[in-house]
Amino acid sequence: MKKIKITYSLIGTIFIAMAVTAFRLASLGTDPYTTFNLGFSIVLNMEFGIFLMYSSLLMLIYVFFANRALIGIGTIFNIFIVGNLSDVFVNLITSTLGTFEGLPIRIFISILGILFLSMGAALYIEAKEGVAPYDAMPIILAEKAGLSYRLARVIIDVSITVIGFLLGAGLGVNTVITAFFLGPFIQFFRDIFKKDLDTRALNYSSKK
Numbered sequence: 001m002k003k004i005k006i007t008y009s010l011i012g013t014i015f016i017a018m019a020v021t022a023f024r025l026a027s028l029g030t031d032p033y034t035t036f037n038l039g040f041s042i043v044l045n046m047e048f049g050i051f052l053m054y055s056s057l058l059m060l061i062y063v064f065f066a067n068r069a070l071i072g073i074g075t076i077f078n079i080f081i082v083g084n085l086s087d088v089f090v091n092l093i094t095s096t097l098g099t100f101e102g103l104p105i106r107i108f109i110s111i112l113g114i115l116f117l118s119m120g121a122a123l124y125i126e127a128k129e130g131v132a133p134y135d136a137m138p139i140i141l142a143e144k145a146g147l148s149y150r151l152a153r154v155i156i157d158v159s160i161t162v163i164g165f166l167l168g169a170g171l172g173v174n175t176v177i178t179a180f181f182l183g184p185f186i187q188f189f190r191d192i193f194k195k196d197l198d199t200r201a202l203n204y205s206s207k208k
Contacts, residue, residue, distance in 0.1 A: 029172020
């Protein structure tokens, strides 16, 4: 069962890298945390993937003291895979296919990005093998402030988006959708994956 949960966590992380890639290629705005990191990478003239690792490691310090139970192998996956894998995907796709100019294809890519991001976050949150430091923040806020996960996620996503915008990152329809609706989308998929993992755990226990 442990291997299954780690696999879910890794798949979720790869989905998130694919989502970030989709948002960057669509050029219709990115998710809040990507907007935040793009803003800082612009100001500091640094590779997106490199700064994302730095910002995640700084957040990790807070998470360690606030709720270290949220830290695990999935946290490591996210810190070191998402940004760097997205850079690889973006460079590979643009060098092979060029940039995407048509609005319909950019909208389609954006929809895929929202789907991948929601599913990816839900997968590794429910796997409970550690979450990204950023994704731990709304969980911690919800616990400490007595808020629902959905509301806590919206509060943090909107706040981090404003910071990224002030630093020079562009906004778009994807930014608005992910800032205000990503929490409910993630919760929707969390409910689905939780049932799947519970069923697998029950089957695993019955076989022992």
